[in-house]
Amino acid sequence: MRLHRRTVLGGMAAATALAPMGVLAAGRRPRIGIVGGGIIGASTALQLARAGAEVTVFEKEAPAAGATSRSVAWINPVVNDAHYMRLRLESMKAWLEDDSQWRMNAIWGGSISWAYGEKKRDELAVKAKLLAATDDPPRMLTSEEISRVSPGVFAGDDVSFAFQTMRDGHVDPVVATQRYLAAAKRFGARVIYPCEVMAVEMKGGSLAGVQTSKGHFPLDQLVTAAGTDTPRLMAMIDKPLKLAHKPGLVVHTTPQPVVTRMVYEASSIIEFKQYADGRFLASFTGGPPNLPQHAEILDHQMPYPDEYLRQHHGQMLIDRTARYIPAIARGKATKILLGFRPYPLDNRPICGPVPGAKGVYAIVTHSGITLAPILGRYAAREIMSGEVAPLLQPYRPDRYIPA
Numbered sequence: 001m002r003l004h005r006r007t008v009l010g011g012m013a014a015a016t017a018l019a020p021m022g023v024l025a026a027g028r029r030p031r032i033g034i035v036g037g038g039i040i041g042a043s044t045a046l047q048l049a050r051a052g053a054e055v056t057v058f059e060k061e062a063p064a065a066g067a068t069s070r071s072v073a074w075i076n077p078v079v080n081d082a083h084y085m086r087l088r089l090e091s092m093k094a095w096l097e098d099d100s101q102w103r104m105n106a107i108w109g110g111s112i113s114w115a116y117g118e119k120k121r122d123e124l125a126v127k128a129k130l131l132a133a134t135d136d137p138p139r140m141l142t143s144e145e146i147s148r149v150s151p152g153v154f155a156g157d158d159v160s161f162a163f164q165t166m167r168d169g170h171v172d173p174v175v176a177t178q179r180y181l182a183a184a185k186r187f188g189a190r191v192i193y194p195c196e197v198m199a200v201e202m203k204g205g206s207l208a209g210v211q212t213s214k215g216h217f218p219l220d221q222l223v224t225a226a227g228t229d230t231p232r233l234m235a236m237i238d239k240p241l242k243l244a245h246k247p248g249l250v251v252h253t254t255p256q257p258v259v260t261r262m263v264y265e266a267s268s269i270i271e272f273k274q275y276a277d278g279r280f281l282a283s284f285t286g287g288p289p290n291l292p293q294h295a296e297i298l299d300h301q302m303p304y305p306d307e308y309l310r311q312h313h314g315q316m317l318i319d320r321t322a323r324y325i326p327a328i329a330r331g332k333a334t335k336i337l338l339g340f341r342p343y344p345l346d347n348r349p350i351c352g353p354v355p356g357a358k359g360v361y362a363i364v365t366h367s368g369i370t371l372a373p374i375l376g377r378y379a380a381r382e383i384m385s386g387e388v389a390p391l392l393q394p395y396r397p398d399r400y401i402p403a
């Protein structure tokens with residue numbers, strides 16, 4: 001069985017060959033289950049299916065029902081860590097491939113990030129410095145230049161630092177997930193929903209199968225791509241895992257005349273963008289402020305307590321975003337979504353074999369829209385052939401999950 005080597009494999013070229021450790025060593029078509037039909041499960045399903053595995057995706061609600069549908073879906077390299085930035089840049093290359101091959105309709109318009117105050121200026125300056133060392137160096141902007149580069153966008157006179165990047169993009173994350181799953185099905189994958197994985201069966205420390213709401217499935221390998229439910233999946237195999245709790249509010253508006261293709265990040269307060277069909281999307285970046293009435297949402301996942309509060313928060317987000325892009329105020333909220341980020345405690349991906357649980361591979365990450373193409377490729381390669389992806393080494397589950 002051959003892997004498709006035309007795909008972007010980044011650091012895999014230098015990977016250490018560990019064969020015959022992968023599931024291919026079993027000598028027959030491996031049965032691989034994936035828990036979660038979000039963008040990570042979908043991308044991984046495609047890569048595993050095209051590499052020859054017999055793939056089944058189990059999704060307890062519907063494809064993209066979790067964090068994926070509540071995402072800003074900015075595909076970007078903008079972080080404060082050189083290694084992590086490299087992983088994201090690799091994924092952006094893979095995104096270009098997937099975009100053209102699977103018709104994801106991503107918009108590659110670049111982005112503008114700006115800061116207010118000294119603390120945010122210093123934080124953004126670190127990211128700009130790291131970006132300056134890549135092949136996508138940022139262009140520094142003044143407040144006036146932001147409006148010149150992007151007419152209709154106003155950052156205000158008190159901007160302390162700002163830059164533009166040229167290559168990043170954004171996507172409709174639900175469309176992208178559907179495209180991945182459709183492509184995976186063309187390679188023979190099954191996508192079953194609603195179908196909840198309720199138990200993971202291990203025999204003598206090795207995976208045997210899963211018990212689901214639709215019956216028992218014997219498996220050679222399991223990939224958990226269950227987002228914020230990953231700790232629950234790990235608990236099924238007695239592996240404790242804690243994630244950070246990070247709620248986020250997102251609003252989509254009715255379509256308006258298209259004024260921009262970029263993504264904007266305003267000082268870790270608000271992010272916004274506009275789709276090609278004119279819908280605006282805005283999100284509070286920092287989560288709910290620490291107020292007594294937010295005690296519950298700051299503690300655990302929950303829906304809006306009532307429709308009034310949902311509408312109130314949606315309108316508040318549109319009004320706040322209109323300070324930067326007045327055109328959004330002409331739109332009406334069509335979706336007001338409360339999302340919960342799958343957020344490892346160090347805000348770095350967790351990706352790799354689960355220690356002490358042979359046959360179980362975990363992927364959970366924030367920035368999963370940015371990272372889905374590369375994590376899908378690396379995970380499939382590691383599982384199928386046993387080759388280790390050097391670029392994944394800092395992101396292994398063993399930093400949080402004991403053997």
Ligand SMILES: Cc1cc2nc3c(=O)[nH]c(=O)nc-3n(C[C@H](O)[C@H](O)[C@H](O)COP(=O)(O)OP(=O)(O)OC[C@H]3O[C@@H](n4cnc5c(N)ncnc54)[C@H](O)[C@@H]3O)c2cc1C
Nearest residue numbers: 036038040060066067068071074197227248339367368370
């Ligand atoms: C407000 C917000 C803004 C964001 N902005 C960005 C951004 O700009 N750029 C970016 O790259 N990322 C962003 N993210 C993060 C990104 O959306 C996530 O990292 C990504 O969607 C994670 O995808 P996933 O497939 O791992 O998880 P999910 O999309 O949550 O999918 C997990 C799936 O697993 C299913 N599941 C769980 N348990 C079981 C079970 N036992 N059996 C069967 N199915 C199960 C769930 O139903 C769910 O559909 C943002 C997230 C939020 C919430």
